[in-house]
Amino acid sequence: MTENAPFLSDETNYTDFWLCSNLTQFKVMASKKLYDVFSDNFLTCHICLHEYEDPRVLPCYHTFCLACLAQHVAASGSGGNIKCPVCLQEAPVPPGGIEKLVRNFFLSKVKDFMLTTENKDKMCGNCDSQVAQFYCQDCRHFLCENCRQKQHDAIKILRGHKIISASDHDKQVQEEMDARLFCDKHKGQQLIFYCTDDDVVVCRDCILTKHNKHNCVDIADVAKIHKEKINSAFNHLSKNIALFEKAESEISKQQKYTTDVVNKTVTDIQQQEADIIKEVQRISAQLIAEAKDHAATHMKSLEAEKDRVQLQKVSIHSTCEFAKQLVQHGSHTEVMTHAKNIQARMKELNNVRPTVQVKTIEITFSKGKLPADFFGRVTMLEWIDEFESSMKNVWDISCSQSGTIYLVSVISCKLTAISPSHEVIFQVDVPSPRGVTVLSDDRLVVTCRDGCRVYSSSGKHVKTFGQGDMSYPQGVTLDNNGHILVCDMNNKCICGYDAVQYNLINKIGIPMCNNPRYIAVLPCRDTIVVSDSDGHCVYGVTPQGDVVFQYGTPGEEGSGDGYLNYPWGVCTDSVGHIFIADQWNHRVVVLTSDGQLLRYVVGPEQVSAPAGVAIDIKGQLVVGMYGGKVKTFRYVY
Structure with a gap:
């Protein structure tokens, strides 16, 4: 048998016998309320998150439903190994397959025991309002009289289920808890001895056959010794929990510090973003104002030039109009009165040409090259x-x-x-x-x-x-x-x-x-x-x-x-x-x-x-x- 691995061998490991024999210690604290507490954690499979169905123990001593383990192994594709879903420790699949993993009889019995103690708390599992009078061994549920007749038995497919009274169920569970485990090779023989050579629990017939030359002792004696050893090891190991809790607390502090640091960094980045946007907007407004100022100055110059050209045009136009009217409608006296002056004026204006200075300007924006780390950097x-x-x-x-x-x-x-x-x-x-x-x-x-x-x-x-x-x-x-x-x-x-x-x-x-x-x-x-x-x-x-x-x-x-x-x-x-x-x-x-x-x-x-x-x-x-x-x-x- 592999040391420290809870796999089934030809005989049952004595540890499971010891666990089952000590189940009665829970009697003093059993109640439906306590069962509800246990059911939320101790009796819950970590894979399906439901109560255990046929619980099996891995070498790391984590327990799972047999069906859940089979699906987990198939999905992981690990072949001959099982990786614990909780602690990730790997262990080989025992010879004979997953089914050969040790059953956690202890958990099964704790569950049944807690459900069957204190009748006053045992309620119908269907309506949750009436005291249960029956127990369906197939559905594994307690039923009141009304729910059994009107609901359970009314369904044709459920009529063949085996139903016993709640009191009979309590007796069965009590008998099962009080009974010792029996040898699976020799019917009716209790496992009351322990073979020190093979590290297995055996019955009287096992000693006469396969273990006749081995050192076999009373299981109660060796269990007492191992209880003390286990208790001593537990006391030493449990002290390490505080060390891990301290380490966990330190990691939590580091996580909080990291969160605080990154939040501050994000705030700094956002503030930098806001500051840069504000500065960019300020510079943009300044540059826009500069561009408009340049344009306004140039426009003012063009307006002055335009006014000068317009004045010259008006002078020519008014002189031409006066000359036209003088020729068409003026008397000889009027013509001769203005002849020399009008001709001199027209001669003067004839030499005037519009002079438009070329003042075309370009108002452009030259984009500056931003440094690679102008915004900053995260380190x-x-x-x-x-x-x-x-x-x-x-x-x-x-x-x-x-x-x-x-x-x-x-x-x-x-x-x-x-x-x-x-x-x-x-x-x-x-x-x-x-x-x-x-x-x-x-x-x-x-x-x-x-x-x-x-x-x-x-x-x-x-x-x-x-x-x-x-x-x-x-x-x-x-x-x-x-x-x-x-x-x-x-x-x-x-x-x-x-x-x-x-x-x-x-x-x-x-x-x-x-x-x-x-x-x-x-x-x-x-x-x-x-x-x-x-x-x-x-x-x-x-x-x-x-x-x-x-x-x-x-x-x-x-x-x-x-x-x-x-x-x-x-x-x-x-x-x-x-x-x-x-x-x-x-x-x-x-x-x-x-x-x-x-x-x-x-x-x-x-x-x-x-x-x-x-x-x-x-x-x-x-x-x-x-x-x-x-x-x-x-x-x-």
């Missing part, structure tokens, strides 16, 4: 992990391809390697270690008081280089060519070394810095990112020392956009984001590859005095803090 930050390092203050942090995290601290004078499971792999003494980086083959470079030390991945000191080249080596990283770059704080320069012979290749001056500390290199270009702690700035410089960007206000600390407060560690990710440990603003600032503020990815709610930042093999942000705590975050842009 997600997920707190993945945290642990307390043995260091009081983390100065720098680096991650290897194998997932190991390396920490250094000037105060503790230690280099510590932490495994992905937060176990200390090694810890070695280093004189005032300030920076750490991992080479491609998992060698380590640690900057310290006596230069740059090279360690193996197991923590063995291999070599020291850089003595005499630098005054105060601090941050260290690799460039895109695999060269080692070291920031010399006192000399305000970056020294480059080859990673094989550790020979000095070049020096890059960074005179704009007050106290250059830590460095990182953008993966998509050769720009070196330098943190200037006392200058409250971060710079991007080329290998030639040219400054390509500056973030922060030199010499001025602050917490607003464009300000830093003693920036410390820096790092970059695979797509070119720049991460800055903005130490005393208690946040991590993210810049684009050209030094523009992208967002604050981590704030005072998550970190306190961040010092070291690194990107691990999974692309997650690892933050080391002065207090010695290390946290890992997953961020999505």
